Amino acid sequence: MSGGGSNKIKDTKAQKALAQIAAKRFNLYQQYYVPLENQFMSDVFKMNSPTEMENVQSFVTALQQPKFQKQKVMQEQQMFAQGADITSGQFQDASAQMTNAQARGMGTGTAEALSGQLDRYYQGMGNIIAMGQGQAGQAMSGLGDVGALAQKRGIAEAQSDMSSYVNTLGAAGTGLGLAYGYSRGKGGYG
Amino acid sequence: MADPTTNLYQGASMTDTYDYSGGYQNMYNQTPGNYFVDPYRTGDQAAQDTLADLYEAEFQDYLNRFFPVEQDLIQQMTTGFEGLQQEEIGRAQQATATQYANVQGQQARRMAGYGLQMSSGYAQDASRGETSAIVAARNFARLRSEERRNQILSGGIGSALTQKSVISG
Numbered sequence: 001m002s003g004g005g006s007n008k009i010k011d012t013k014a015q016k017a018l019a020q021i022a023a024k025r026f027n028l029y030q031q032y033y034v035p036l037e038n039q040f041m042s043d044v045f046k047m048n049s050p051t052e053m054e055n056v057q058s059f060v061t062a063l064q065q066p067k068f069q070k071q072k073v074m075q076e077q078q079m080f081a082q083g084a085d086i087t088s089g090q091f092q093d094a095s096a097q098m099t100n101a102q103a104r105g106m107g108t109g110t111a112e113a114l115s116g117q118l119d120r121y122y123q124g125m126g127n128i129i130a131m132g133q134g135q136a137g138q139a140m141s142g143l144g145d146v147g148a149l150a151q152k153r154g155i156a157e158a159q160s161d162m163s164s165y166v167n168t169l170g171a172a173g174t175g176l177g178l179a180y181g182y183s184r185g186k187g188g189y190g
Numbered sequence: 191m192a193d194p195t196t197n198l199y200q201g202a203s204m205t206d207t208y209d210y211s212g213g214y215q216n217m218y219n220q221t222p223g224n225y226f227v228d229p230y231r232t233g234d235q236a237a238q239d240t241l242a243d244l245y246e247a248e249f250q251d252y253l254n255r256f257f258p259v260e261q262d263l264i265q266q267m268t269t270g271f272e273g274l275q276q277e278e279i280g281r282a283q284q285a286t287a288t289q290y291a292n293v294q295g296q297q298a299r300r301m302a303g304y305g306l307q308m309s310s311g312y313a314q315d316a317s318r319g320e321t322s323a324i325v326a327a328r329n330f331a332r333l334r335s336e337e338r339r340n341q342i343l344s345g346g347i348g349s350a351l352t353q354k355s356v357i358s359g
Contacts (some may be wrong), residue, residue, distance in 0.1 A: 011237035019237035019244075023229035026244055030224040030251070041259070057285060061292075068293075086304055095297070096312045100319040103293035104326075107286030111327040113333040115279050124340060125263050132256025157326075 018084045037131055042125030053114060060113040061106065067151070068102040068158070101158040109154025116146035225251045267339055275335045282331035290320045339352050 011019075044053055075098060084091045120141050226248040231239045264317055266274060294316055 007236060010234040015237035016240075018238035022200060022244055023227040023240050026247065027226045027229070030226055034224050034251075034255075038255070041255075042293065053281065061289070087306065089309075092301075092306070094292045095301070096308075096315055099293055099297040100316060103316075104319060106293060107289040107323050108327050108330065110285040110289055110332055111282035114285055115278060115331055115338075118278060118335075119338060125259065126342070129256065129263065130260050132252050134259070136196040145327040157287075157323075158293060 040124075040131075041128050044121065044128060047124060048118060053117060056113050056117045056146065057110055060110050060147055060154075063147050063151055064106050064109055065155050066154070068105065072098055104156040105156075105158025108157045109150040112148050112153040113150035115124065116141070116149055120146065125142040223253075263342070267342055271335075271339060275332065278335050279331045282327040286324050287320065290316070290323065293328050296340040 032035075076095070079091060079094065080086075123141065227240065227243045227247050229240065233239070301308060311315075
């Protein structure tokens with residue numbers, strides 16, 4: 001260094017040009033991509049906010065509700081068609097059981113969706129970190145995937161609740177028309 | 191010096207601030223502003239100097255925007271994990287209880303429509319059902335959060351961090 005600079009290796013013209021291009025590319029990235037990245041980041045940070053969690057909850061409820069409602073109406077109609085007495089303990093038991101199955105299904109379904117939303121948040125965090133490393137990110141689940149999974153779980157829970165009830169009835173021999181109505185489709189004790 | 195094609199360096203100076211939207215700054219306290227490199231250095235070592243600037247700017251950008259997120263994720267998966275897990279479990283419980291309350295209310299209104307009241311036996315059944323569903327939901331949330339943490343710790347941040355400090359850091 002102290003030799004007056006004459007022993008320093010000079011950069012070639014090509015090297016200078018390449019460095020210039022690299023600097024310009026980097027500046028372009030800063031100008032055009034960084035704002036996009038920042039937008040993505042703030043979107044991800046918001047994913048586990050209380051507001052977003054509430055949104056997920058109502059989204060899943062809105063998905064599940066009509067399905068269960070429809071099933072309930074159908075089952076009641078079936079009971080009426082078989083001449084079930086609305087004031088009987090049996091009708092009320094069955095109705096209560098259905099309600100319980102619905103509540104269980106919707107409750108666990110919602111819990112599933114909330115955890116699913118957290119999964120999405122962490123997938124996003126993983127992508128941000130990958131971005132910082134200059135790596136490609138992974139695909140993230142959409143809210144629709146979370147909803148579908150929640151519904152699947154909710155229905156499975158409700159069904160297992162329902163079928164255990166039907167089996168108990170059958171075993172106790174008190175099922176009558178009601179149990180017949182439920183189990184017919186499964187080739188049960190009709 | 192201005193770039194005749196993009197006029198970039200002149201237009202977007204080092205002191206330019208970028209408006210981060212969505213509470214981004216509040217979250218991690220990042221300094222607003224982009225990092226730009228002077229492409230027009232002169233002298234015999236212009237290329238080397240420019241590259242040195244580039245490395246420096248890249249790393250500063252990483253330190254400013256990404257490192258705080260990594261730190262936060264590490265915190266969430268270590269010291270903060272217990273609290274977050276409890277939050278998730280609590281949320282699952284709350285969601286289940288809410289759904290029970292809603293569905294129970296609907297049922298009561300439905301029965302009232304037939305001129306019937308819910309029996310006390312029914313209320314007991316419902317409360318047993320709710321307890322069991324809440325236990326299921328809580329267990330589910332606990333398992334899910336642990337599973338997620340394992341995934342994040344084993345695949346996600348571990349390798350990313352070593353790469354950063356060795357290669358680009």
